[in-house]
Amino acid sequence: xxxxxxxxxxxxxxxxxxxxxxxxxxxxxxxxxxxxxxxxxxxxxxxxxxxxxxxxxxxxxxxxxxxxxxxxxxxxxxxxxxxxxxxxxxxxxxxxxxxxxxxxxxxxxxxxxxxxxxxxxxxxxxxxxxxxxxxxxxxxxxxxxxxxxxxxxxxxxxxxxxxxxxxxxxxxxxxxxxxxxxxxxxxxxxxxxxxxxxxxxxxxxxxxxxxxxxxxxxxxxxxxxxxxxxxxxxxxxxxxxxxxxxxxxxxxxxxxxxxxxxxxxxxxxxxxxxxxxxxxxxxxxxxxxxxxxxxxxxxxxxxxxxxxxxxxxxxxxxxxxxxxxxxxxxxxxxxxxxxxxxxxxxxxxxxxxxxxxxxxxxxxxxxxxxxxxxxxxxxxxxxxxxxxxxxxxxxxxxxxxxxxxxxxxxxxxxxxxxxxxxxxxxxxxxxxxxxxxxxxxxxxxxxxxxxxxxxxxxxxxxxxxxxxx
Amino acid sequence: xxxxxxxxxxxxxxxxxxxxxxxxxxxxxxxxxxxxxxxxxxxxxxxxxxxxxxxxxxxxxxxxxxxxxxxxxxxxxxxxxxxxxxxxxxxxxxxxxxxxxxxxxxxxxxxxxxxxxxxxxxxxxxxxxxxxxxxxxxxxxxxxxxxxxxxxxxxxxxxxxxxxxxxxxxxxxxxxxxxxxxxxxxxxxxxxxxxxxxxxx
Numbered sequence: 001x002x003x004x005x006x007x008x009x010x011x012x013x014x015x016x017x018x019x020x021x022x023x024x025x026x027x028x029x030x031x032x033x034x035x036x037x038x039x040x041x042x043x044x045x046x047x048x049x050x051x052x053x054x055x056x057x058x059x060x061x062x063x064x065x066x067x068x069x070x071x072x073x074x075x076x077x078x079x080x081x082x083x084x085x086x087x088x089x090x091x092x093x094x095x096x097x098x099x100x101x102x103x104x105x106x107x108x109x110x111x112x113x114x115x116x117x118x119x120x121x122x123x124x125x126x127x128x129x130x131x132x133x134x135x136x137x138x139x140x141x142x143x144x145x146x147x148x149x150x151x152x153x154x155x156x157x158x159x160x161x162x163x164x165x166x167x168x169x170x171x172x173x174x175x176x177x178x179x180x181x182x183x184x185x186x187x188x189x190x191x192x193x194x195x196x197x198x199x200x201x202x203x204x205x206x207x208x209x210x211x212x213x214x215x216x217x218x219x220x221x222x223x224x225x226x227x228x229x230x231x232x233x234x235x236x237x238x239x240x241x242x243x244x245x246x247x248x249x250x251x252x253x254x255x256x257x258x259x260x261x262x263x264x265x266x267x268x269x270x271x272x273x274x275x276x277x278x279x280x281x282x283x284x285x286x287x288x289x290x291x292x293x294x295x296x297x298x299x300x301x302x303x304x305x306x307x308x309x310x311x312x313x314x315x316x317x318x319x320x321x322x323x324x325x326x327x328x329x330x331x332x333x334x335x336x337x338x339x340x341x342x343x344x345x346x347x348x349x350x351x352x353x354x355x356x357x358x359x360x361x362x363x364x365x366x367x368x369x370x371x372x373x374x375x376x377x378x379x380x381x382x383x384x385x386x387x388x389x390x391x392x393x394x395x396x397x398x399x400x401x402x403x404x405x406x407x408x409x410x411x412x413x414x415x416x417x418x419x420x421x422x423x424x425x426x427x428x429x430x431x432x433x434x435x436x437x438x439x440x441x442x443x444x445x446x447x448x449x450x451x452x453x454x455x456x457x458x459x460x461x462x463x464x465x466x467x468x469x
Numbered sequence: 470x471x472x473x474x475x476x477x478x479x480x481x482x483x484x485x486x487x488x489x490x491x492x493x494x495x496x497x498x499x500x501x502x503x504x505x506x507x508x509x510x511x512x513x514x515x516x517x518x519x520x521x522x523x524x525x526x527x528x529x530x531x532x533x534x535x536x537x538x539x540x541x542x543x544x545x546x547x548x549x550x551x552x553x554x555x556x557x558x559x560x561x562x563x564x565x566x567x568x569x570x571x572x573x574x575x576x577x578x579x580x581x582x583x584x585x586x587x588x589x590x591x592x593x594x595x596x597x598x599x600x601x602x603x604x605x606x607x608x609x610x611x612x613x614x615x616x617x618x619x620x621x622x623x624x625x626x627x628x629x630x631x632x633x634x635x636x637x638x639x640x641x642x643x644x645x646x647x648x649x650x651x652x653x654x655x656x657x658x659x660x661x662x663x664x665x666x667x668x669x670x
Contacts, residue, residue: 035501161632
């Protein structure tokens, strides 16, 4: 045996090889949301097709939901039309919908794992590139386009080429103030935003062994930012402990059989990889982006690079980035004024993210003039956070405590940057215009760094703002 | 379902410079608040083409010399970022029928192929040379030949490649996979039946 998890999951889900060399791959779990699914249902109707396995598709609403106004009809008519379309489609095709009033609504990549729908050794597809998040459970999970959403609805399969596998080893413990977010930003910085083209990333090493399930999700989430459509971690006791007792996880009677089966999917010790790279946590510090793609990142105490010092190919983008961000080459990024602090997104809006920030934020205040919002990843996260008193800590500090959704990660709801506001953001993309304003500026960082920015009003080192241990 | 066999794309070309052009740039998220893809064409590269007040910025797609171009020339990692099919849909509806670039992000590549819009890889210097030719003569006809694996313009040939599976799908009129996928539902059900988490109904 010398197979990777990817090999094994692929084999178990292959229906056949298509004549053009792609695989017809069975998709065990299909997740849908309101933005990339309506056209797919339209195509189904046009072709007179039904959903083959309605019980294997799960829906929620996340991208367009307002996080303050939760009553329908929404004042944004287009958003209102989209939620109604999804509700109608789910009813017509008999699909489970975690609707706004279900208590289970939230960002699709937070809802799936939290409900135990995401399981090891499975294939998962969703019309959203951050589907790679689910790889944290040892699933093969990837983002798909709307035509493929149609394919999965109609056939529970899709045509896809098997990727190569790059093993990414990270070893060591994270120093205080350094988080999973910094690990993935570092990996992307080193391998490039297109370094993962054609690869699935298998993350491992002592750092990942010690990571919680939620930390693994943060890393897998941003695989796509490194160009890898798939990212995964081999399932282990941490994974099984996380899943046990969740609503859609196997029950007590099936549990031990399920765990035995899940374990069998882990990559063999002598598995063959197409590439192997290694990093050490001692080389990773709190990281922030300075540019307009997630690979343009530096440690908080580094200076914004000068384009002329970069490889020829990166210079034009660096110049564009520095101009867009109103930064100065060769100057520290630390001290840059912040207008908005956004704590949210499928990268960093799980309970552990909010707990870690609240622990340090308690008793501190958001700087005057900074708009700070915290958007829990799901209603489930929100409910627990409120019970634990986290919401109160955030509110007292001056953060707005909002309802669950994608919110300001991509500004499809009313939460948008205005003009050229600069946002310290725990999200995953700093593309131009990403947060809803074409001239808006995004600096990606860990949740605690967002809190530090909120408290000081500038991009700063959380280790100097909070007492960490 | 019979689809066109896409073996050649001929038309005028336009070069949009830059590396890592992401799908948020190709179609800003706010234009995805829609339940059909109709009408997305006018929003292609919207924030690159327009100022906040709606006035025009200087952009190749707004340059009258390149109006009606069917072939888009681009840099590396074109289409990175989100999985939104709205991005290739917007380009297609803007009028493009092929994209020639140094490299493509994977999801964008797949989404474009499924629309029958070939994404073809060319060497950096060839993209730049071609961009130079169309800048000199915007009316120049450029031909992508998928069978020959080349791009021809002004008596010059450039090597153009795409993975076999995508090339096959396009030239054989199988770029939309749905017909193939629907062919053997019993086999789908058989494989599903081997998976415990897959409660077959």
